[in-house]
Amino acid sequence: MHIVDDDADFRDGLAWLLDSRGLRTRCWSGGEQFLADLRPGSDTWACGVMLLDIRMEPLSGLATFEQLKAQGWPWPILFLTGHGDLSMAVAAVKNGAWDFLEKPFQDNQLVDKVEAACREALVLQTESQQRLRFQQALAALSQREREVLNELLQGHYNKNIADHLGITPRTVEFHRANIFEKLQVQSAVELAHLMGRYAPGSA
Structure with a gap:
């Protein structure tokens, strides 16, 4: 799974927490870095969940999210929000984000949501494989x-x-x-x- 957050200490702490629960992570310091490495078929594109900070500079989490949508990113995105970002997070969910968590949050609450998102990602992956097989057979x-x-x-x-x-x-x-x-x-x-x-x- 991917952690995209411009706060290095927070990012590293989150990675340690998830790694300790058996969830493999990759960290990115911002949306630009993630998008620069993103292309269909790459390891970055592989089935996984994204934890995306909503407030980042220079490219915000919302702007990153819009670019991911434009590229057809299929996997669950869980926004990490600070105080006062609730309305933006709700709007993002209505626009296709999977869910959001408001900082500070309880570790178990975060892990539970991430694990639920991972299960959703596996369902999406299976659906994608079934669609591909059907379309190939149709062709x-x-x-x-x-x-x-x-x-x-x-x-x-x-x-x-x-x-x-x-x-x-x-x-x-x-x-x-x-x-x-x-x-x-x-x-x-x-x-x-x-x-x-x-x-x-x-x-």
């Missing part, structure tokens, strides 16, 4: 399979699909079985659900 369908898929998503029966595409119902059934196998679904309802979830606007 691997043949042109005819995609035509049958379009018909299935419109709720058409095999005979109607056969008439629309000028093929036999038996051929439709063959393509349907291949589609279900490749996309690892058991029914047209499940197929429609996954299409809406992982490939909206496709097919």
